[in-house]
Amino acid sequence: DIQMTQSPSSLSASVGDRVTITCRASQSISSYLNWYQQKPGKAPNLLIYAASSLQSGVPSRFSGSGSGTDFTLTISSLQPEDFATYYCQQSYSTPPATFGGGTKVEIK
Amino acid sequence: EVQLVESGGGLVKPGGSLRLSCAASGFTFSSYNMYWVRQAPGKGLEWVSSISSSSSYTYYADSVKGRFTISRDNAKNSLYLQMNSLRAEDTAVYYCARDSDYGDYVHDYWGQGTLVTVSS
Numbered sequence: 387d388i389q390m391t392q393s394p395s396s397l398s399a400s401v402g403d404r405v406t407i408t409c410r411a412s413q414s415i416s417s418y419l420n421w422y423q424q425k426p427g428k429a430p431n432l433l434i435y436a437a438s439s440l441q442s443g444v445p446s447r448f449s450g451s452g453s454g455t456d457f458t459l460t461i462s463s464l465q466p467e468d469f470a471t472y473y474c475q476q477s478y479s480t481p482p483a484t485f486g487g488g489t490k491v492e493i494k
Numbered sequence: 495e496v497q498l499v500e501s502g503g504g505l506v507k508p509g510g511s512l513r514l515s516c517a518a519s520g521f522t523f524s525s526y527n528m529y530w531v532r533q534a535p536g537k538g539l540e541w542v543s544s545i546s547s548s549s550s551y552t553y554y555a556d557s558v559k560g561r562f563t564i565s566r567d568n569a570k571n572s573l574y575l576q577m578n579s580l581r582a583e584d585t586a587v588y589y590c591a592r593d594s595d596y597g598d599y600v601h602d603y604w605g606q607g608t609l610v611t612v613s614s
Binding site: 418420422424428429430431432435436439441473475477480481482483484485486487488 | 538539540541544553554555589594596597598599600601602604605606607
């Protein structure tokens, strides 16, 4: 199975900050990388698919990049509603479609 | 509007059984592969099981293989997860999710989740 490693596991940031989250795959997954946002008590919400494609309805301050084994999710200007946990997921070699361990974005 | 609504969670003793359901609406259910994904309390997301649109293919995580069975009824727009021989480590919120149009295992809609607690 492909292992997905996210870093950091948590971070503190202020409104307006630029935030970058990294996800690394244990082997090449081309661009089969997706990002989800999850708020407490809620289901995950798809933000980015295929490494860099923005899901419909997702604000443009979210962007994704990378290919192969290294990927990033960037929030260009952190908003109050962005405080949440973010998960990467590979959909290259399935099943299983493995998730990263998550990155919790907290208010500084 | 696409909706996925899970039900059937609850408290069950170790070794017991539970059947989860997921009622789908707002899309052509029979055209989509469907999934169960779980999340243990305070932990990350874990894929549990998948079923193809016509039930031709089913897949399971190693952690549930032989104990859980996924099924669907396209006439009733419903997805199911039969869980047997439950263990404490199966305690989690269970989400049903569908494929997006962007590829397999890319989930654009999720249910609200149903909590399964395995405890004596």
